[in-house]
Amino acid sequence: MVSQLMKRIVYNKYSTYLKKQYGVRVHRVSIDTGFSCPGPSPCIYCNNSSFNHFQKFNLQKVPLKDQIETGLRNIRKKFKAEKFILYFQSGTNTNADIKTLAITYDLIRGYDDFVGLNIATRPDVVNDQVLSLIAEYKKDYQVCIEYGLQSIHDKTLDIINRGHGYQEFLLAYQKTKELDIAVCVHLILGLPFEIEKMILATAAEMTRLKVDAVKLHPMHIIKDTVLALRYKEMALNFLDFEEYRQLLASFLANLSKDIVVYGLNGYAPEEKLVAPSWISIPNIIVRDFEEYLLKKGIYQGMLVKE
Numbered sequence: 001m002v003s004q005l006m007k008r009i010v011y012n013k014y015s016t017y018l019k020k021q022y023g024v025r026v027h028r029v030s031i032d033t034g035f036s037c038p039g040p041s042p043c044i045y046c047n048n049s050s051f052n053h054f055q056k057f058n059l060q061k062v063p064l065k066d067q068i069e070t071g072l073r074n075i076r077k078k079f080k081a082e083k084f085i086l087y088f089q090s091g092t093n094t095n096a097d098i099k100t101l102a103i104t105y106d107l108i109r110g111y112d113d114f115v116g117l118n119i120a121t122r123p124d125v126v127n128d129q130v131l132s133l134i135a136e137y138k139k140d141y142q143v144c145i146e147y148g149l150q151s152i153h154d155k156t157l158d159i160i161n162r163g164h165g166y167q168e169f170l171l172a173y174q175k176t177k178e179l180d181i182a183v184c185v186h187l188i189l190g191l192p193f194e195i196e197k198m199i200l201a202t203a204a205e206m207t208r209l210k211v212d213a214v215k216l217h218p219m220h221i222i223k224d225t226v227l228a229l230r231y232k233e234m235a236l237n238f239l240d241f242e243e244y245r246q247l248l249a250s251f252l253a254n255l256s257k258d259i260v261v262y263g264l265n266g267y268a269p270e271e272k273l274v275a276p277s278w279i280s281i282p283n284i285i286v287r288d289f290e291e292y293l294l295k296k297g298i299y300q301g302m303l304v305k306e
């Protein structure tokens with residue numbers, strides 16, 4: 001039988017990290033500002049409505065305060081959380097004028113139990129003024145900017161229509177770290193035409209940069225996306241669960257043990273998912289994966305030369 005102590009060290013899990021910091025269960029409350037992405041067309045895999053799996057309705061039509069209060073109520077009940085992180089998740093949450101952003105981020109101040117502010121955005125939609133505004137919240141909250149990147153390879157970024165290259169990420173990352181704001185990088189494993197060597201190069205680069213956190217997803221197809229229309233003609237293969245498990249284990253072995261792993265499974269509700277079907281059972285994936293790492297003797301950072 002695997003001990004709880006061993007379970008804690010196979011990878012630097014976000015929930016464990018938060019529990020250590022605050023001594024109680026901490027959970028994110030995800031809200032949708034409706035701040036859309038710039039550019040004429042979305043990333044080929046993106047359907048923003050699939051992010052909000054707690055709600056079956058379109059959150060953008062719900063006032064933000066109501067979203068927060070519903071989220072707090074639901075998460076308190078479902079997860080018995082005592083402290084919370086306000087999570088601006090869907091879309092590009094720096095894509096508005098500075099006054100609107102300040103009013104929006106300031107919503108956090110209306111609720112006592114928030115300890116953190118997480119803002120998801122794109123690396124090409126931040127500037128000095130926005131970063132300075134976000135840095136002000138560090139006085140009172142643990143602040144993290146989550147940058148969508150998905151891959152360090154420009155060829156891949158082009159195929160998935162990110163609309164920015166790796167250099168733009170590096171520039172945003174540098175400016176963010178100059179203000180001592182934590183950075184989480186979103187990455188997708190199994191992107192079109194990426195071989196294992198390319199994916200592990202992304203892990204090594206995150207280690208080199210000393211990013212604070214990563215959020216990992218397997219590639220999957222959501223309805224009403226460009227990918228859903230084109231994946232057959234692109235002759236894309238999707239990782240089956242076993243392949244993803246192996247790839248993820250190799251990725252973590254090449255990732256510094258100091259980098260917190262915000263997530264490793266992705267999620268899409270069954271009714272919005274095209275493939276692969278195993279994506280819609282997230283808790284099983286996480287549990288299984290932890291057991292897998294233990295069984296194989298693999299742990300985060302084991303191949304990193306410090």
Ligand code: SF4
Nearest residue numbers: 037042043046091148
């Ligand atoms: S940047 Fe994010 S929210 Fe915007 S289209 Fe791409 S994946 Fe979707």
